[in-house]
Amino acid sequence: MKLGVFDSGLGGLTVVRHLREQLPQADILFYADQLHVPYGLRDQEELYGFLCNNIATLEAQGVDAIVVGCNTSCAIATKFGMPKASVPIFDLVEAGANAAFAVASNRFGVAATPVTVNTGAYRRALMVRDAASEVIEIASPVLAGLIEQQAPAAQLRAAVQEIADLLRPCNAVILGCSHYALIEELFSEALPYAAIIDPAREQALAVANYAREQGKQTSGGASFVAWTNADTRAFIDKVNQLGLTQPCSGLAVAR
Numbered sequence: 001m002k003l004g005v006f007d008s009g010l011g012g013l014t015v016v017r018h019l020r021e022q023l024p025q026a027d028i029l030f031y032a033d034q035l036h037v038p039y040g041l042r043d044q045e046e047l048y049g050f051l052c053n054n055i056a057t058l059e060a061q062g063v064d065a066i067v068v069g070c071n072t073s074c075a076i077a078t079k080f081g082m083p084k085a086s087v088p089i090f091d092l093v094e095a096g097a098n099a100a101f102a103v104a105s106n107r108f109g110v111a112a113t114p115v116t117v118n119t120g121a122y123r124r125a126l127m128v129r130d131a132a133s134e135v136i137e138i139a140s141p142v143l144a145g146l147i148e149q150q151a152p153a154a155q156l157r158a159a160v161q162e163i164a165d166l167l168r169p170c171n172a173v174i175l176g177c178s179h180y181a182l183i184e185e186l187f188s189e190a191l192p193y194a195a196i197i198d199p200a201r202e203q204a205l206a207v208a209n210y211a212r213e214q215g216k217q218t219s220g221g222a223s224f225v226a227w228t229n230a231d232t233r234a235f236i237d238k239v240n241q242l243g244l245t246q247p248c249s250g251l252a253v254a255r
């Protein structure tokens, strides 16, 4: 099974980590559109263009499925439609909403980028499942960028605290930005009474189900290739430093 994952930057690695747990043999190609990171404050039509490009880029690599590692892109897709591809596309928002209902039943929090919150994608996905849900969505204009730059822990903690203070009434909090899953422990510390939900876990289970249906659950060479359209060497160093995945077995050439 060859999987293509994309994000604006490092956050997609958290998606790769869950995929690797579910599908140890899969060949994973991770594409980061770092030329345009952070996505979360950009124009929605521009983001739709990036989404189309990212999907086409991975499709051209002959992947068996595309796993969207970016909530902002999934939120944009709820507004403009998911671009068509010849392979299945797995999104995070539906996965996150399913996971939230599996652990809690009423007061949901969502921490995400401004674009994701503005589209209302998570709110809709939760309300469709139960119209009586209470949903608090908090956008941070800075947190994804700070994580991408690997800012000092104190700065990250302060940004998380600001979000957490507003999500205190919630009994389940969805990390609605894959970058946030890189600092999941800071969210758990700041919100000790809430279940912290990383939608990528549920998403990876859906991908594993699909692989099983296709009889490809154990196929592949377990490779991991990271690919960026920005500074390739610096990116690969960061990917390997984070140690969330196996070391890259190769670098793809930047476009």
Ligand code: DGL
Binding pocket: 007, 008, 009, 011, 012, 037, 038, 039, 040, 041, 069, 070, 071, 072, 073, 113, 116, 144, 145, 176, 177, 178, 179
């Ligand atoms: N990691 C992305 C997300 O899940 C985008 C963060 C950003 O580039 O602003 O929303």
